[in-house]
Amino acid sequence: MQIAPSLPGTPAHRLDPDARGVGPGAAPRAAAGTADERLAARGAPAARAPLTRGLKDFDPTRQSGVAGAQLAGVFLDRLQQGLQALRQHYSAQLGADPAQPGASAAGADVLRAGLRAGWSQRERATAGALDAQLRVGEPGQARQDFRVRGLSRAALSAGAREVLTVVTGNAPAPLTATVDPELPVSANLRRLDQALAPVGIRVRADSAGEPVFSVPEAEWPRFQDRILIKGEGRRFPDGQAQPVRTPALPPVLGEAVFEAPGAEPAALREALDRVTVGIAAVAGAQQRAQALLLEQQQGLAQAGGAAVTTPERARALADGFARRLSEAGYARFEAVAPTVAGISRERVRSLLG
Known part of the structure; x- marks a missing residue:
């Protein structure tokens, strides 16, 4: 007996008749009776x-x-x-x-x-x-890759040290990360990744060393151009957090x-x-x-x-x-x-x- 595959490209599932006790090699079923009688008929239970x-x-x-x-x-x-x-x-x-x-x-x-x-x-x-x-x-x-305007490799490598406060709609509280140009870009990306990971945003470098941000693809509409960042007047303005542009990276098949x-x-x-x-x-x-x-x-x-x-x-x-x-x-x-x-x-x- 076969069950048609539920997913394209997957083989049909075959039911093992021996496993169900109905095939040629299956042991005969015990006769009807009480549980004690059936147990006695079978003898001592096997391990x-x-x-x-x-x-x-x-x-x-x-x-x-x-x-x-x-x-x-x-x-x-x-x-x-x-x-x-x-x-x-x-x-x-x-x-x-x-x-x-x-x-x-x-x-x-x-x-x-x-x-x-x-x-x-x-x-x-x-x-x-x-x-x-x-x-x-x-x-x-699946994840959606995007950039954050103002957080490029050049921006992370120049200027002064700055504490960034990031606000997203799904964060219970603002997230903070310190950008320090005296550190390697990779170290600053790790700081950003650790700070933003609780809300599902991950950060890495692409082949050119530029920061790439990503979120679960299904949640992309909640993040697209809805991320707010407050700085200390260096890379981002001080005061109230401002929305930043988050352009999506183009797909492989453009x-x-x-x-x-x-x-x-x-x-x-x-x-x-x-x-x-x-x-x-x-x-x-x-x-x-x-x-x-x-x-x-x-x-x-x-x-x-x-x-x-x-x-x-x-x-x-x-x-x-x-x-x-x-x-x-x-x-x-x-x-x-x-x-x-x-x-x-x-x-x-x-x-x-």
Whole structure:
């Protein structure tokens, strides 16, 4: 018996007939009677086998990692197919007779519309496991990168020491961080990161050393241009905290990829170059998703062969399971499905004594 997969790209789940006591290799069920009679008929109870499925194998982080990599991988595969088709179409327009149906501008319009529609569903299709920078993580962990005007690498490296007070809508109290130009930029970024982490804002440096701020993608509307900063009259004015601009970093697939180019060969070549760059970016993300999936699956396999669950580990697993169940949306299903898979009625009875 098979159960159809609930997620695209995942294999069907097969119920093990032996595990349920109905298959060819299953032991016959005890005859009806009282519990004592059934126990006497079976003889002395055998030692219980260690748990090899269910909560023993429940690892919230790795289960989420597997789910995120699978969802992102399916989405990236479809995205790559669309980009490849668009590149072939542009190549045909440049190298073939424009009068041919396969090289028509209308055909390119259809491909671009499909790509745009697919990209707009990225967050929903991957359950928040893939962000606009094509970083792969756990479901619901996608983040939105942005800058903060006035907090550049140059601003952190020059001027005098200054205490910054940051106000956000979700902070119970103002947050403070001290910027000291005599320290390395990396040290100042760590100070900002530690000060802003309680409200979900993280800070890091990009490849050029410029500060990059990020928040959970789902919460971006609450932060966009709604952060207020008060300084000491050096980088930011003293007195009342003032709103600062927080421009979002552009996504890997910029809007230009979905826009129609001109009919001139030069414009088509530029469009072809943009699509080629997008194909390379998606290919890199596909490799990262595959590597993450293999890593998490190996970790789960090692956990499945671990020693018998101790009471301490059982409590920790139960606590983690309860936390997952308290979360809304996909996390709830993602916690329950792998945990209850393969738990038979006979196993439940044996556990309940």
